[in-house]
Amino acid sequence: MHSLPVFLRLGGRRVVVVGTHPVARRRIDRLLAAGVPVELVAQPLPAGFEHLRNHAAVTLHNGPFQPSQLAGAALVIAASEDPEANDAVLVAARRQGLLVQVIGREAESDFFFPAIIDRAPMILALSSGGAAPALTRFLRMRLDAMLPAGYGQLAELFARYRRRADVLGDRPARRRFWDSIISGPIGEKVFAGRTEEAAADIEALLNKPELMPRGEVYLVGAGPGAADLLTLRALRLMQQADVVLYDALVSPAVVDLVRPEAERIHVGKRASRHTLPQEDINGLMVRLAESGRRVLRLKGGDPFIFGRGGEEIAELAEAGIAFQVVPGITAASGCAAYAGIPLTHRDHAQSVQFVTGHLKSGELDLDWARLVQPEQTLVFYMGLKAMDRICAELRAHGLPDDYPAALVEEGTTSSQRVLCGTLADLPQKKDAADIRGPSLLIVGNVVRLNETLGWFRPRHDAR
Ligand SMILES: C[S@@+](CC[C@H](N)C(=O)[O-])C[C@H]1O[C@@H](n2cnc3c(N)ncnc32)[C@H](O)[C@@H]1O
Structure with a gap:
């Protein structure tokens, strides 16, 4: 360790600051926030320091530095922009046996101010001892966002x-x-x-x-695939859960971020290959929580968009089990963003509809007349199986054959594929490309924007 980390309680003892280097202002503000009286030797007081003129805890000394001004100080900060003036303060402080910091000269300083994350009364302090201030700043920002x-x-x-x-x-x-x-x-x-x-x-x-x-349940949206699209809240709960129930749509990269000690239960569910019926999942969550465990129910995308999240928490509410719901980026938002297809656009689409393309006993019971309205984007979830039918019905109900449509497979992941075409030719393109992964069908004039706005290059795309 390069230095001894301590938190000081100065109990009214003063800190003497000599000079008005721009960094000194931040130091003085930090001292005042901690209730420490400051003596500032400065002549004249430059811009940015005026707020100190009438501050009750600040004593100003106009005039040149005198070593006697340091007598009885708890700490000394040499903060001049003139290195010789700082030398004089350093020598005087050392002679009087005082701890001194020279701004910008960490190697000669007895102490330095760490970067802090303030969650008073909790305070986190970080320092590289002057070795890597940019890294300290970066870590401070990351930790600040996480806490x-x-x-x-x-x-x-x-x-x-x-x-x-x-x-x-x-x-x-x-x-x-x-x-x-x-x-x-x-x-x-x-x-x-x-x-x-x-x-x-x-x-x-x-x-x-x-x-x-008792235990509790976190119903968490895991987003569409890319692990860095998780919310910070999701990540925090993933790291404190005792047991996780996840389904097929949650990418392995996301499951990897769950606390390693947590028990993992794969409850499946992809198209009709259900691993565990919905009622069993609901019951299992109740039982696990009743046994005192913190249960993470991790669902692809957003739990309240075609995710049956409402049904799952209804049972928890009935059993009186504490729960919370964390939204996730839904497939429509994720795929649209990563395919460069804005779902709404002032010139092309004033509304967007999220529609289920899931066949119920082989049927697709949709209000086609409402779907074929102009200037609207349609996003079909779970529509891969029924895609040929969806495209045919939209054409039969009035959309032109050359109406733009796109299929996004495994959106946001390194395996993402985007097929753009029309209602007439997209079904063939889909067959030719052998699309099988989770896919979203986007229909509307906004699809044309992919040509200019597509930005994401997945691993397999050599363009
Ligand atoms: C049962 S729904 C769940 C939707 C999820 N709750 C959400 O908000 O994204 C599953 C469907 O979402 C779509 N989907 C989910 N993740 C996807 C991805 N990464 N790429 C394309 N489509 C995806 C597919 O249409 C899939 O059949």
């Missing part, structure tokens, strides 16, 4: 109940209790902004520890 704002509220709740949790007994018992809150329904309530409800739950548990939370 919900609710961690601050969660930490406040923990502080509120920390002493009371002693009633739970020894350390392991207390740890189990807090762990169940962090990654259980109470923590989720905090992340969903229901902090007081969460506080009431903690209160109730501390009064009656035998009421430790």
